[in-house]
Amino acid sequence: MxxxxxxxxxxxxxxxxxxxxxxxxxxxxxxxxxxxxxxxxxxxxxxxxxxxxxxxxxxxxxxxxxxxxxxxxxxxxxxxxxxxxxxxxxxxxxxxxxxxxxxxxxxxxxSKVPLKKNIENRKRNIIELEQYPELIFIKSGYEHIKIEVANIRYIQSDADYTEIYTTERKYLSQEPLRYWEGYLDSRKFVRIHKSYILNISKIQKIIGNRVHFEGDINLPIGRAYKEGFMKLVLK
Missing domain, CATH: 3.40.50.2300 (Response regulator)
Structure with a gap:
């Protein structure tokens, strides 16, 4: 409820x-x-x-x-x-x-509101898989594709879906961005924009209002998120 x-x-x-x-x-x-x-x-x-x-x-x-x-x-x-x-x-x-x-x-x-119970259950399931403590599974058709969380660079909102960008490729998820914001470790993954969550460990540099990654990839920092993001990165 x-x-x-x-x-x-x-x-x-x-x-x-x-x-x-x-x-x-x-x-x-x-x-x-x-x-x-x-x-x-x-x-x-x-x-x-x-x-x-x-x-x-x-x-x-x-x-x-x-x-x-x-x-x-x-x-x-x-x-x-x-x-x-x-x-x-x-x-x-x-x-x-x-x-x-x-x-x-x-x-x-x-229907877009993330349910706390679902998020807590997902977290509990990952913890119980002791041999895979750093994995998520993305549903694609009838398959569930395994992704190592450490390899995620950033997650981008795409209407009611999200695109997960790893160091190797892109995956499409049916979960909205707010789900990933509540599900992933907030010490490692942070919202920097209404459309982006990123993995702090993958940041190469920050210039002005943009975050840069390897491969000449950069993302904007939204003004509503900049203060909290900078405090987390520079603490």
Whole structure:
């Protein structure tokens, strides 16, 4: 069960979200707020898996809320304005629902939320395979391809999929980028952009806002991730 809250100041939009949440079955609505400041007080004492967040709110906007909210909760934006779509993904939102949205589109967005139970089970399974403590398996058709984690250079988001780049080749995974961010060792793999996670050990150099690897490969560092990334690398 995914615990969630709604931050939305318009009663009609609240009613739609409440109905969709009730209909989907695996969501547990804990509270509804008309402004983000009240929600912050609630979140300080109540861990939540998912937030349905409007952008145009009283007191502080949804974007400003994303800048200061702690514990990196999963966020699905619900808004009537498309202007903020690109900026919102700098803050690692799960999806961006443009009002009015259908129940089918709502279900599609919720399906992207990584389930903590699944991630913990996957980690437990890897640990139990003592002879392969540094392996992941990527499903390709009817096969599961073994990849050594140490050989991964970076992982790139590709819509609802991800591309895993190793020192030898590229693999396509059905898991979203947020899954890998929660699954891989955060001491070794770090999010540097809305579209990239990289293996710190594979970095050759950092120049300005770009990370460089062997073979003249370089990736951008998103402004929302740069401070945390540099602290981790330079500690």
């Amino acid at each position: 995914i615990s969630c809250i709604i931050i939305e100041d318009q009663p009609p939009a609240q009613r739609v979200l409440k109905k969709y949440i009730a209909d989907i079955g695996n969501l547990n609505l804990k509270a509804t707020f008309a402004d983000a400041l009240l929600a912050m007080d609630f979140l300080n004492n109540n861990p939540i898996d998912l937030i349905f967040l409007d952008i145009h709110l009283p007191k502080i906007s949804g974007i400003d809320f994303l800048k200061v909210v702690k514990n990196n909760p999963n966020v699905i934006l619900t808004t009537a304005f498309s202007d903020y779509a690109l900026e919102s993904y700098e803050y690692n939102v799960v999806d961006y629902l443009l009002k009015p949205f259908s129940f089918e589109r709502f279900v599609q967005a919720v």
